[in-house]
Amino acid sequence: MKIKAPKGMRDFYPEDMRRQNWLFDAWRRASRAFGFEEYEGPIFEDLALYTLKSGEGIVSEIFHFESRGGDHFAIRPEMTPTLARMVAARANAMPAPIKWFSLPRMCRAERPQRGRLREFFQWNADILGVEDPLADAEIIALAVEFFRSVGLTAEDVVIRVNSRRLAAAALTSLGIAPERHEQAFALIDRHERLPADVFDTMWTEAFGESPSAGRLTEFLKTSSREETLRLARESGEAGAAAADQFDELWTRLDEFGVSDWRAFDLRIVRGLAYYTGIVFEAHTRGGELRALLGGGRYDDLTGLLDGPRVPGVGFGMGDAPVFEALKSLDKLPTPGESLDVFLIDADAALFPQVLRIAGELRQTGLRVDFSYKRAAIGKQFRQADARGAQVAIVVGAELAARGELTVKHLASGAQRGVSTNELRDDAWKALGLKPA
């Protein structure tokens, strides 16, 4: 019987896993450089955790099941509800700011024929418990540091930043009443993903000509930060406070050294009702791909869960969009197999010595391997090359004669004798190797 991986799910063979681990390492390194701590949660949660936040509509988009005990569970489609649950349980015991990240695996019941992944990994980072624009700036700087660390530049990627509160002031100035802002945001969020005529029809159906789809589109596209802040300041006290906070965010981004990467963009509003302050997305400058990340500030992470009020700011970045962007920019690495030492016997009778030396070297953390089949030296050297070994150690007659092994650096071809004593004292040094 032939059984394949479920549609939309990925197998990670070693070459795929090396690339996946390369991304996980980069996500972790950036998070830790910024003082974030890692957390994790269960792969499935009570279904209620998701319907509570997103309504019953979410049920058709997630994988869910009933356990024998009659509980309704769902494989997590996002990490925020888990984060909210965990923080609500301990919010009073944790000093702010809480800076947490996670690299959750998650699933969504996408229709496989659309070729979308049903399982993916996502980098989540959040700063909780503070309303300071400093946190907004730091979370954006964190995203930038990841992009920078994987070889991208401000010419490849832009972080498009807006504020829900500035956008609200702008919509009011266009004649859209506050009670209709949420509906307008949801439509505007789809603007770039819909064909222009489809968007225009949808907008006109909802808002008629006040304003017209054309006027709205033009306004959102061309409004500068200065104009938007001026409009907000003129709109009253709340607008003025939002403008001040946005100014502070801009200054903090300057101080963090990431000004080149940011752009004010009134079209970025994000679709979720959840966001209440700044909102942002990262895109390739070409702009032809979907967003690399999306995030923003929320007033209360744990409100639905009876926790104390916890404001915060955060983002989520999926693995697939990052790989797509790196590929389109020709910056996707292909990490090869790597090994520190490949042991070679000059004579099959010496193979037990190969195993003894392997056993000892592996205890030092060196990555060591050898051929399972006894073969000519030349063939063993070719295996060493194929496995990406840095050095080959030949176990030959010199071992019995004077306790010496021949060490060959495969890249340079340089070769020298190393005594087993030197190897035992400090194998890394004796072999001229350093931990990766």
Add this chain to the structure above:
Amino acid sequence: MKIKAPKGMRDFYPEDMRRQNWLFDAWRRASRAFGFEEYEGPIFEDLALYTLKSGEGIVSEIFHFESRGGDHFAIRPEMTPTLARMVAARANAMPAPIKWFSLPRMCRAERPQRGRLREFFQWNADILGVEDPLADAEIIALAVEFFRSVGLTAEDVVIRVNSRRLAAAALTSLGIAPERHEQAFALIDRHERLPADVFDTMWTEAFGESPSAGRLTEFLKTSSREETLRLARESGEAGAAAADQFDELWTRLDEFGVSDWRAFDLRIVRGLAYYTGIVFEAHTRGGELRALLGGGRYDDLTGLLDGPRVPGVGFGMGDAPVFEALKSLDKLPTPGESLDVFLIDADAALFPQVLRIAGELRQTGLRVDFSYKRAAIGKQFRQADARGAQVAIVVGAELAARGELTVKHLASGAQRGVSTNELRDDAWKALGLKPA
């Protein structure tokens, strides 16, 4: 509304996650030292993948569901079926030995009241495509290297090794017919987990007095390796071959330098029909805890999946038994929070400089943080200590005056001036720090 984590599932707060990552790192380091490559698969698979191997009985033990498209899926309860599926798809394209490991997250529908985990992580390692006892020895040496690397010794842990083929010869010598060996193995596998009288009753119901439960128990417990090999050699050609292979395994374990850790034990037979050669378990020497790992040799990994025949040997080790054992032996570490640099301003007006320096240092991979609230220097130093920082950098008036910062090593209290130029040239060196 209050929602908790599903029963039997774990939340990993940062302090839990540090410990979890410590274990994952140790598993990965040992695997890589032995030249194993990492792979991964989907969190759920076709339900048929599990019923194919284990029969319909498995369905009540796993979490399964039907998708909207009518597919029956199950959250993976073990990794071997996924490994078999992946290997079957590419077996002809991969040179042997295939040395693979994985750290899968998996779920089993345990009854929560038993206090057993429904979600756990497991280290899986397999050597595929070879029948050489060298592979049997290397997989055992790998398990030993992990135990050694986390501070355990051969006085803490023992690898109890047997062979299904030797055990078969022994059972035959006790008068148990070959067609009943499978049934006997399944019972013997439960021997140590059942109260003695319960086992005796079950055995007597199945096998009567041929042999008696008492005689069987005594025989399995006291039979030495030498006696068992002699019995096997006397039993015929197949038994003699099994004895030779077992001797070779023993020699290879000597060569790998792990003789202290192994013990021949005729009671270890493993419950799964799947195993055909050597079988082994790791236990604490005290023996009061459940097995730390279980594994063995199988004739054909992919047989049920229409793949080419792939023999192999492997083991699985759960995270919970390892933590239990380390705790009972008082060797469970509690990794604290750690940071390289905590930046301190001597005056709130200098805080923008703190952010500039943080932005630069974080690009070097240093883990850098600072206080969100402006506070007295003493309070900031206390925060630096609480966060586990190695050095504190004070940004004071010397910065503007002569481009200098004060660097204090928090463990030693040693303090000196470092210029911003030195920091820019090589921050790690200027701060006297090395990557962890």
